[in-house]
Each structure stands twice: as C-alpha cells, then as structure tokens.
Amino acid sequence: MIDLRSDTVTQPSKAMRQAMADAAVGDDVYGDDPSVNQLEREAATLSGKEAALFLPTGTQANLVALLTHCQRGEEYIVGQKAHNYMYEAGGAAVLGSIQPQPIDAAEDGTLPLDIVASVIKPDDVHFARTRLLCLENTHNGKVLPLDYLHQAWAFTRKKKLALHMDGARIFNAAVAMKVPLSTLTQYCDTLTICLSKGLGAPVGSLLCGSSEFIKQARRWRKMVGGGMRQAGILAQGAIYALHHNVERLREDHDNTQWLAEQLSGLGVEVIAPGAQTNMLFLRLPANEASQLGPWMKQRGILMNAGPVTRLVTHLDISREDLIRLVDLWREFKGRIATPGSGDGGARTIYG
Numbered sequence: 001m002i003d004l005r006s007d008t009v010t011q012p013s014k015a016m017r018q019a020m021a022d023a024a025v026g027d028d029v030y031g032d033d034p035s036v037n038q039l040e041r042e043a044a045t046l047s048g049k050e051a052a053l054f055l056p057t058g059t060q061a062n063l064v065a066l067l068t069h070c071q072r073g074e075e076y077i078v079g080q081k082a083h084n085y086m087y088e089a090g091g092a093a094v095l096g097s098i099q100p101q102p103i104d105a106a107e108d109g110t111l112p113l114d115i116v117a118s119v120i121k122p123d124d125v126h127f128a129r130t131r132l133l134c135l136e137n138t139h140n141g142k143v144l145p146l147d148y149l150h151q152a153w154a155f156t157r158k159k160k161l162a163l164h165m166d167g168a169r170i171f172n173a174a175v176a177m178k179v180p181l182s183t184l185t186q187y188c189d190t191l192t193i194c195l196s197k198g199l200g201a202p203v204g205s206l207l208c209g210s211s212e213f214i215k216q217a218r219r220w221r222k223m224v225g226g227g228m229r230q231a232g233i234l235a236q237g238a239i240y241a242l243h244h245n246v247e248r249l250r251e252d253h254d255n256t257q258w259l260a261e262q263l264s265g266l267g268v269e270v271i272a273p274g275a276q277t278n279m280l281f282l283r284l285p286a287n288e289a290s291q292l293g294p295w296m297k298q299r300g301i302l303m304n305a306g307p308v309t310r311l312v313t314h315l316d317i318s319r320e321d322l323i324r325l326v327d328l329w330r331e332f333k334g335r336i337a338t339p340g341s342g343d344g345g346a347r348t349i350y351g
C-alpha cells in the first residue's frame with residue numbers, strides 16, 4: 001500500500017532495526033541506560049538546551065511539559081486546533097487541573113500576540129493564573145516565521161510567561177528554513193520533538209529544556225507511567241533517526257511541492273499557502289470527497305479523503321508512488337461525470 005494518511009505510518013528500516021537490535025541497554029529509571037542517556041545528550045545539544053528527556057509518545061511529552069510548567073488552577077494559552085489542546089484527550093485539564101485558554105491561529109499557523117495579550121488574566125481571585133504560551137511548529141505543515149518566533153519570545157519575557165513549543169515536526173521546519181534546529185529552539189523555554197513521525201523511528205518523543213525543568217519533568221514522567229526500563233532499544237532507533245533521517249526530510253518537502261503542482265494541473269484545488277513541508281491540503285467537491293478514498297484504496301493507495309483532504313509525504317513515499325497517485329487521480333477525475341451532463345448533476349464514478 002502507498003500510505004499518505006500520515007507520517008506516523010513509517011516503517012523502521014533494516015538498518016534502524018539492526019541498530020536497535022545491537023543497542024546497549026540498562027534500567028533507565030535508575031539512569032543506567034547508556035543508549036537513552038546518549039539520546040538525551042544528543043537531543044540537548046541539537047536543541048541548544050541543557051537537558052532532554054525521552055518519553056514514549058508526543059502526547060505524554062506535551063502532558064509532562066504542561067504538568068511541569070503549570071500548577072493546579074493555572075492556565076496555558078494555546079491554538080484552537082493545536083495538538084496539545086484539541087488532540088490530547090484533555091489530559092492537562094483531566095490530570096493536571098490546568099485550564100486551557102484556546103485562541104484561533106492565524107492563517108500562517110502563528111498565534112497573534114495582540115490576541116494572546118488580550119486573554120492573559122489579571123491577578124484577580126476570579127481568574128486562573130496565566131503561566132504559559134504554547135506554540136506548534138510546524139502547524140498543519142506550516143513553518144512559523146523566524147521573526148514571529150523572536151517576537152513571541154520577547155513578548156513572553158515581557159509578560160512573564162513561559163513558552164513551550166510543540167515541535168512534533170520541528171525538524172521539518174528547520175530543514176525547510178535551512179537552519180540548524182537551535183536557531184528555532186533558542187526562542188522557547190521547552191520543546192517536544194516526535195521521533196516517530198517523519199524521522200521514522202517506531203516509538204518515542206523528546207522533551208528538551210533547562211536541567212532544573214527536566215529534573216522535575218522526570219518525576220512527572222514517572223507519575224504518568226512513562227518511566228521505561230531497557231528503553232535503549234527504542235533510543236537506538238531514535239538516535240539512528242536523528243543521524244540519518246533529518247536532512248532527507250527535504251525529499252518529502254520536494255515531493256509535496258511536486259505533488260501540489262501536478263494535482264493543480266489536474267484542476268484539484270490546493271489550499272493556500274500549500275506544501276511548505278510534508279503536508280498538502282486539498283479542497284474537494286462533495287461528490288469527489290466521498291468517492292475518492294474508497295476508489296484509491298481499491299487501487300492500493302490509502303488517504304484520509306474528505307472535503308478537506310490531507311496528504312502527507314514521508315520516508316516510505318517515493319516519487320514513483322506519487323506518479324502512480326497522479327495517474328490514478330487523473331483517471332478518477334475522468335470517470336466522474338461532469339455536472340449537468342444528463343444526470344441532473346449527480347456525479348457518479350463508473351468502475
């Protein structure tokens with residue numbers, strides 16, 4: 001199958017599996033796992049932070065970050081569609097008694113700072129205490145501009161807020177901007193990174209921050225059940241990913257760009273600005289939206305098709321796969337009767 005549903009579907013390569021099989025391991029709760037320790041050191045260096053923590057998932061990494069930044073009755077400001085508001089089952093509220101203050105993101109994925117300023121609560125018994133601003137980079141495949149990161153950083157210093165970056169795909173941002181990771185991460189107190197998406201590791205995320213922050217986060221990780229034992233097997237997959245799969249993200253970006261051009265050429269509407277990194281969003285007419293997914297699946301292509309369709313490229317998607325997709329898409333469009341062509345506009349796919 002050619003799987004364009006997400007970059008989470010990547011398979012660990014043979015070489016990655018070999019590195020995992022050969023991992024030196026120990027009990028990481030005792031701090032004894034040399035592979036986890038190596039991964040955490042490398043992550044700290046790459047992100048320009050003092051320390052890092054290896055966790056099983058990005059959701060847990062964000063949760064632990066929130067639990068460490070905010071106490072009960074405190075608040076974080078976050079995008080309405082951000083993963084750590086919308087897609088983490090309300091964990092910060094349920095498990096931390098931390099109140100989210102969601103706001104709409106701008107078209108480019110940034111949270112407008114004048115709106116952020118307007119929702120910061122004054123020191124008054126009526127209100128939760130606002131502690132933290134959470135940004136997401138990339139957000140729906142969009143790269144947050146560097147001058148925005150700089151402004152958000154200066155803003156949070158002035159307002160005495162901490163800044164957490166959900167950087168599940170921050171390496172996509174760094175590669176797209178052709179800058180080292182630390183150029184982006186200098187503008188946040190803490191960040192999370194997913195190793196199990198475009199980087200191709202089977203499991204794992206990182207939380208990076210100051211030594212003191214990571215020390216506290218380590219306790220929260222234990223509390224929520226993320227203290228793993230011989231986790232070096234997973235850490236070696238992650239180290240392999242950091243060493244081999246970062247620069248190649250560029251291929252995914254080039255592939256998305258290419259696909260955007262090809263599909264536009266077929267008359268498919270690409271939602272602006274489109275294809276900055278490894279995600280392409282398309283707007284489909286209702287009849288196409290309902291039929292495209294099953295039609296493609298029968299032909300070996302998996303996608304989350306709908307009125308807004310997201311296609312995601314990753315290390316298991318080649319240019320040849322995309323050529324096949326474009327050919328099939330052309331055939332699909334050819335088989336949809338045009339509106340008003342004798343069937344009252346009800347369009348059907350034949351075959």
Ligand SMILES: *Cc1c(COP(=O)(O)O)cnc(C)c1O
Binds near residue numbers: 136169
């Ligand atoms: C995938 C994702 C996460 C969470 O990662 P999981 O490992 O799936 O829990 C967090 N933030 C963003 C932006 C993501 O895309």
